[in-house]
Amino acid sequence: MNLKVFCLSLLLFEATCFTEFEITVPRDTLTGFYGEALILPCTFPVDSLWDLKSTVITWQRGLDVVHSFYYSQDQLDRQNRHYVNRTRLFSQEMAGGNASLRLDRVTLHDAGMYTCSVSTNTGSQKKSFKVKIAAFYSEPRLQFSMLTDGVNLLVTSDGGYPSPTLQWLMENSDITNQTQTQIMQDTQTGLYVVSSWISLTEVTNSSLTFILHNRPLGQDIRRDIQLYSDKNEQGESAHRCQGCFIFIPVILLLIIMTVVFVFVFLFIKKRRRRREQTKQNGFTEMGHLSEIQILNGKTMREESRAEEAKVERGEVTGFPMGFKSSMLADQSSTAISWSAKHLEVVLAIWAGAKVPLESCITAVNKKLDPMVMMACGDLNIHQLTQQDQSSFFYLHFSKLLAEFEITVPRDTVTGFYGEALILLCMFPVDSSWDLRSTLILWQRGLDVVHSFYCSQNQLDRQNRHYVNRTSLFSQEMAQGNASLRLDRVTVHDAGMYTCSVSTNTGSKEKSFKVKIAAFYSEPRLHFSMLTDGVNLRMTSDGGYPSPTLQWLMENSDITNQTQTQIMQDTQTGLYVVSSWIHFTQVTNSSLTFILHNKPLGQNIRRDIQLYSGNSEMQEESAYRNLEWFILTPVFLLLLLIIMSVLFVFITRRRKRGQTKLNGFTEMGHLSEIQIRNP
Incomplete structure (x- = not known):
């Protein structure tokens, strides 16, 4: 059991x-x-x-x-x-x-x-x-290959796992089935190397998009590529070039033939005139020659005398002298003392506040803190006498000299465009702290950003730029939190901000600097095939402040060979940056575009591979065109010489035949004369 x-x-x-x-x-x-x-x-x-x-x-x-x-x-x-x-x-x-x-x-x-x-x-x-x-895939590398039959675009990414899903879009239409993809796996690491390319036989103005999906990690890489080609101009240029090789030799031949025929015609005509006028004008020509010599001698003597007279006279030249002076205008500046500035602030805030006259005078006479005695009454504070007002503000400024320290950021605060920004400001509180005696003022320069007194927000004098964008942490004010939340930050919010706090235990104000920054978007690549070469353009927008751009070719800086255009949106203040480089001759090279946004530590680096597969064929084609361009005129010239020789030969042969015929005719006439004369 x-x-x-x-x-x-x-x-x-x-x-x-x-x-x-x-x-x-x-x-x-x-x-x-x-x-x-x-x-x-x-x-x-x-x-x-x-x-x-x-x-x-x-x-x-x-x-x-x-x-x-x-x-x-x-x-x-x-x-x-x-x-x-x-x-x-x-x-x-x-x-x-x-x-x-x-x-x-x-x-x-x-x-x-x-x-x-x-x-x-x-x-x-x-x-x-x-x-x-x-594993995350690396930043895709883009390679442009200019071939004889078009352009090849190759995108390569490596170091990722598992095998990704690729997609190509043209004008938002899926063209993945028109592309080719090669996926290889490293035998040691097991990571994938992905290459995808598309061949375009006819480059037109279009927008391409390459997308890589790595679903386990939620990684989506999207790269936009803009293609541009002045195809019509290229066709017209090619047609004109072909016409050049056809029409230039023909035109040269016509010109040469025209010159030869004109020369022959003038030569024959001149020869005939000389035969006819040789005997008659022989002495006349000699007389004309003597006359010309005499006239020329006279002219030379006159010119010589004129030169001698000019030398004897001489020429006196001078130059004007004078002095220019400029006056500098004196500039003067004005400065506002700290006390006067604070007095202006206090007047601006308390101008609309109403307190009982008796209570205020009692507070002034008894030298009590006017902030403790302030309440929403029937009488405006400006109805006090000048002496009472002076005593009133003297008591307030005497509180400023007391030991009262507020805490604000020491370094510059950076806000992100379009997001909310917290401007920190803390003040000391104790058991005697009273919300009704607390005054909080936020300013940017002289503009009122936010004000708080009489236990509530007072936004009558708030700058319109900040309307419906500012708020205090009212529930945390008892812990000494006077921080300000600024929503929907813009680039115009940058500047020097001042936090002023006054309570029943003291008053203080401190300032700090605020700067605004914005991240630049993913650069868009524009590839343009022009008649005189290739143009690569990188465009990025939505950033602030103005960035620093750099171009590298084989790790050598070529920024001075590029052109950059930076424009600022008049409404948002954000920048649009375009930088491009032009190649008259495309060679196999590696380009790198770098954008630096230093305030945010943003560095965008994009690699571009250039490859030209038709350079040798272009050189051979150019060489053949050059041969034709040189040999065609030579061939036509030889043909012209041969035709000229044949023409001369035929002409002489005809003259000989005519001479024989004329000889027989003269002999006939002579015989006839001899027969008649006996």
Whole structure:
């Protein structure tokens, strides 16, 4: 009977252990980042009976031992070598039930099903959960290849995991099926290298978008590419070039033939005239020659005499002398003393406040704090006598000299465009602090940003630029919080801000500087194929302040070879930046565009690869065109010479035939004369 009772008690004890001892591990899949540390959570219950010596913790991936702990220390003899020097437990937190494992330098091979086993003097249990590894893809690199049959755009990204999903858009229409993609996996790291390209045989003015999705990490990379081509001008230029090689030689031939025929015609005509007039005008020509010589001699003598007279006269030249002077106008400036400025502020705030005249005079005469006596009454404060007003403000300024310190930022505060900005200002409070005696004023220069007195906001004199954009933390004012929240920050909010606080214990004002900044958008690349080369333009907008731009070619600075245009939006004040570089001849090179927004530490770096696959063919084509351009005129000239020789040969042959015919005719006439004369 006793044995049965013992066995039943043992079963009940074990059942109690299994029901009361529960370890906790992640329910969902845990994602680790390649190369970084990963915490595998596992907790177990502990109580006052827990003992470290009786605790056994084992981590496994499948059947491989990842880490084991017992006898109050790590036991790594059976640890899989893949995890050597990469695992550790949180020993100091083990008493709080922490059996989590830290896994350093995570690799893709660490993915799998992990099991956490915990056994203590109060119970035992093990649970498993899944771990997957992912890696972010790098910034895509863009390569332009100018080929003989068009343009090739190649986008490459690496260092990511798992395999991504790629998409190409043209004017928001999916053209992924027109592209080609190559995905390779590194044999050592297991990370992927992705290359995707599209070939365009006819470059038109269009907008391309490349999108890479890495879904496990929620990484979406989107890059816009603008293409531009003056195709019509190129076609007309090519047509004109082809026409040049056809019409230029023809025109040259016509010109040469015209010149030759004109020369021959003039030569023949001149020769005939000379034959006819040689005898008649021989002496006349000699007379004309003598006359010309005489006239020329006379002219030369007259010019010589004129030169001599000019030399004898001489020429006296001078230059004007004078002095120019300018006067500098004296400039004067005015300064406002601290007390006068504060008096103006106090008057501006209290100008509309109403207090009982008797109470105010009593407060002044008894030299009590006027802020304590202020209340919303029937009489305006300006109805006090001048002496009472002087005493009133003298008491207020005497409070300024008391020890009262407020806290504002020492360094410049940076606000982000379009977001909310908290302007910190804290003041001391004690048990005697009263909300009704508290005055808080925020200013930017002389503009009233926000004011608070008589236990409520007083926004009648608030600058319209801040309307519906400012608020104080009223519920925290009792803790000395006079901070201001400024919503929907714009670039015009930059400047020097002053926080003025006056309470029943003292008054103080302090200033600090506020600057506004905005992140620049993802640069958009414009690729333009022009008749005289290629133009690359990078455009980014929505940023502030004006950025610093830099261009690199093979790590050498070529910024001085680029052109930059910076424009500012008249409404928002944000900048639009465009920078471009022009290449008359495209060579295989690597370009880098860098945008620095120093106030925000924003550095945008974009790599561009240029490749020209038709340079050799272009050179060969140019060489062939040059050959044709040179050889065609030579060939036509030779043809003209041959035609001229044939023309001369035929002309002489005809003359010989005519001479023989004339000879026989003369002999006939002579015979006839001889017959008639006997």
